[in-house]
Amino acid sequence: MKKLNALLKLRWIILLFSVFLGVQSCKKNEKIGIPDLTTEQLKSWFDKQSALNSVSKNVFTGYTPNWENIHTTLVDGYRVTEVNFTNPNKVVMLQGQTSDTEREKAQNNTTIKLLLFNQAGSSNITAAYMMLQGSLPQDGKEVHYKDFGSFTGTLSYYNITGKFENGYLLNSGKITRSLEKSVLSPIQILELREKQKTIGAKPGDKLSLYNVNDNCSVEVYDLYYESCTSIQGMPELGNVCSWVYVGSTTIINCIPGSGGGGGTSPDGGYPNIGGGGAQPTIPPVSVDTIMQSKFYKNPKAMCALNKLMQNNYYRAALNKFIGENKPIDLTFKLENIEQQPGFQTLGTTIPNPVTWNANNIDLTLAENLIDNLSSIEVALTLLHEGVHAEVFRKLITIHGPSQLNNANFPTLFNLYTQYRANAAYDHEYIARFYVETIASALKEYDNNKFGIDYYQALAWHGLKGTDAYQALTDIQKSEIETKKATLLSNRSKTNCNDQ
Amino acid sequence: MINKLNILLIFVVSSCIAQQKQKSDLYLYFKPDSLTYKTTQKENTDIVRKGKVFSAKYDYDIYTWQYFTEGNIRHRYRLMTINKPEFSFKDSTFVKNKAMTFAQIKSNKSIYFDSTDSKRFPFRKVFVVEYISSNKYKLVEVKTYIGSDD
Numbered sequence: 001m002k003k004l005n006a007l008l009k010l011r012w013i014i015l016l017f018s019v020f021l022g023v024q025s026c027k028k029n030e031k032i033g034i035p036d037l038t039t040e041q042l043k044s045w046f047d048k049q050s051a052l053n054s055v056s057k058n059v060f061t062g063y064t065p066n067w068e069n070i071h072t073t074l075v076d077g078y079r080v081t082e083v084n085f086t087n088p089n090k091v092v093m094l095q096g097q098t099s100d101t102e103r104e105k106a107q108n109n110t111t112i113k114l115l116l117f118n119q120a121g122s123s124n125i126t127a128a129y130m131m132l133q134g135s136l137p138q139d140g141k142e143v144h145y146k147d148f149g150s151f152t153g154t155l156s157y158y159n160i161t162g163k164f165e166n167g168y169l170l171n172s173g174k175i176t177r178s179l180e181k182s183v184l185s186p187i188q189i190l191e192l193r194e195k196q197k198t199i200g201a202k203p204g205d206k207l208s209l210y211n212v213n214d215n216c217s218v219e220v221y222d223l224y225y226e227s228c229t230s231i232q233g234m235p236e237l238g239n240v241c242s243w244v245y246v247g248s249t250t251i252i253n254c255i256p257g258s259g260g261g262g263g264t265s266p267d268g269g270y271p272n273i274g275g276g277g278a279q280p281t282i283p284p285v286s287v288d289t290i291m292q293s294k295f296y297k298n299p300k301a302m303c304a305l306n307k308l309m310q311n312n313y314y315r316a317a318l319n320k321f322i323g324e325n326k327p328i329d330l331t332f333k334l335e336n337i338e339q340q341p342g343f344q345t346l347g348t349t350i351p352n353p354v355t356w357n358a359n360n361i362d363l364t365l366a367e368n369l370i371d372n373l374s375s376i377e378v379a380l381t382l383l384h385e386g387v388h389a390e391v392f393r394k395l396i397t398i399h400g401p402s403q404l405n406n407a408n409f410p411t412l413f414n415l416y417t418q419y420r421a422n423a424a425y426d427h428e429y430i431a432r433f434y435v436e437t438i439a440s441a442l443k444e445y446d447n448n449k450f451g452i453d454y455y456q457a458l459a460w461h462g463l464k465g466t467d468a469y470q471a472l473t474d475i476q477k478s479e480i481e482t483k484k485a486t487l488l489s490n491r492s493k494t495n496c497n498d499q
Numbered sequence: 500m501i502n503k504l505n506i507l508l509i510f511v512v513s514s515c516i517a518q519q520k521q522k523s524d525l526y527l528y529f530k531p532d533s534l535t536y537k538t539t540q541k542e543n544t545d546i547v548r549k550g551k552v553f554s555a556k557y558d559y560d561i562y563t564w565q566y567f568t569e570g571n572i573r574h575r576y577r578l579m580t581i582n583k584p585e586f587s588f589k590d591s592t593f594v595k596n597k598a599m600t601f602a603q604i605k606s607n608k609s610i611y612f613d614s615t616d617s618k619r620f621p622f623r624k625v626f627v628v629e630y631i632s633s634n635k636y637k638l639v640e641v642k643t644y645i646g647s648d649d
Contacts, residue, residue, distance in 0.1 A: 335542075338538045340565075347649070348646055348647050349646060349647040350647065352557065353557065354557065354559065354646070388647040400613060400615050401613045401616055402616035402618060420611030421613040421616075421643055427648060465573060465574065470570070
């Protein structure tokens with residue numbers, strides 16, 4: 001009997017302890033729980049945001065959220081509120097469908113939802129539009145954020161201002177391609193024009209890049225919305241609808257993991273929400289890139305190169321050299337570079353062997369200067385010399401500047417004939433077309449500490465002898481010097497500690 | 500008789516035209532000073548590239564002539580040796596008769612084209628005549644330096 005009582009007491013103790021633990025656990029959850037933003041609060045926030053946009057700027061403004069029909073889930077630490085629309089299929093993303101019938105068909109297969117992300121411990125809200133465009137009519141209501149069911153078609157995300165952010169092609173709920181936004185830089189357009197001068201010249205022309213080596217293509221999608229009006233006094237006509245072209249967006253379409261166009265982590269998410277969205281795949285520099293051991297052992301050179309590899313432009317530029325099937329290699333080196341009084345030569349680039357039939361280009365950083373440079377100056381040198389390498393790569397493919405003409409590289413051809421080889425026509429090329437690109441890569445490298453004009457000032461380094469620089473006014477030149485000095489002041493010279 | 504004269508005349512004229520078309524060689528005088536200097540690029544190590552040992556050995560001299568324009572803008576005319584071990588020595592008579600200074604050719608814009616560009620570069624070959632001593636000059640064939648200016 002005593003044993004039975006003791007057993008009962010023990011059971012009570014265990015039960016009470018479990019209840020205590022449960023209460024503590026609930027309290028803990030309550031403490032770090034997701035702020036309980038009400039639907040009204042979300043609606044109020046969204047209405048304020050919508051008021052800032054017009055249909056001409058944001059095609060999704062015409063949608064009417066149905067706040068009675070919401071779906072809430074917890075994904076990656078975010079409360080995701082999906083709001084359906086009362087008119088869910090007004091905007092359609094097209095690629096090649098030009099007839100009204102085709103557009104109508106695409107429209108019928110398209111569903112739009114509003115997504116509101118609210119992170120635990122914060123009242124901040126991020127909004128996105130999720131567009132589902134099925135290859136066949138499908139019930140979009142069954143598709144949720146990162147829970148695609150058996151959906152087959154295109155899933156694309158647009159930010160609150162209506163701009164494309166990223167997307168995926170899905171087959172039975174599985175990601176087969178990732179879509180990233182792409183803004184063609186002046187250089188890319190220049191390269192396209194050098195490849196094919198007849199495209200991209202007329203309004204409505206479409207530019208398309210396709211890189212066979214990284215399983216990525218660059219495609220242009222057009223956005224249309226259907227605008228319907230009724231004509232007063234003519235009810236028999238009903239609504240008269242027409243398609244309104246909103247604009248085009250350039251998208252990098254990749255096989256997930258191919259690494260091209262920035263590569264993606266294909267989890268079906270929206271950028272910067274939890275682990276979702278596109279994350280750059282950084283090629284392993286030490287494995288794929290050729291470098292002299294001195295370069296590899298220098299921590300500043302390596303960390304600058306590694307960080308630059310996160311930049312889309314630099315990665316794309318290096319991808320032209322890296323890989324078994326690339327005929328011309330790029331070798332990173334660290335060597336003593338003889339300096340002249342009053343001038344600082346941070347790096348050099350030269351084909352090696354030194355002929356226009358070379359199969360390699362050496363990019364050398366000045367070993368005798370690198371200790372006294374901040375890492376952003378090393379990054380600048382890698383970028384500047386990287387453009388030289390790209391120019392040399394082009395010239396090697398045609399066996400030297402004597403073979404330049406208007407059909408192969410017209411811009412280089414014109415600069416070569418105007419400025420000659422021994423008068424730095426390649427610097428004129430960099431000054432005219434790459435200052436913006438270098439500046440933007442440096443800004444990204446420096447975690448956007450300064451405005452872009454400061455990085456542009458730095459990007460002019462080594463280009464003062466060019467006509468493009470000389471064409472600047474004295475005030476502009478003076479500002480360049482001041483901003484460059486500000487940008488470089490008080491920076492650590494140890495490794496990449498200036499980051 | 501007239502026919503023979505005509506043939507001779509045609510031969511002389513065509514010979515003259517042919518001579519005019521044939522490019523001459525440039526012998527460029529080099530003596531280091533504050534604006535003119537010589538550097539050497541040398542690499543002795545091999546590089547392992549894609550699992551294979553790549554011979555990165557090279558050894559060449561770069562001859563540089565600098566000049567400055569308004570605003571202290573530096574310009575450099577740079578030539579590099581093609582085959583450094585191959586050279587000969589010349590005396591002062593050769594220099595007086597054949598060599599030119601950079602100042603003499605500086606204004607000829609065609610010399611700034613790549614020397615492998617036979618369509619535009621005005622000389623057949625370029626040699627540097629490097630001052631060694633008062634009656635000793637090193638003669639070495641060069642070409643346009645094809646690396647970046649910095």
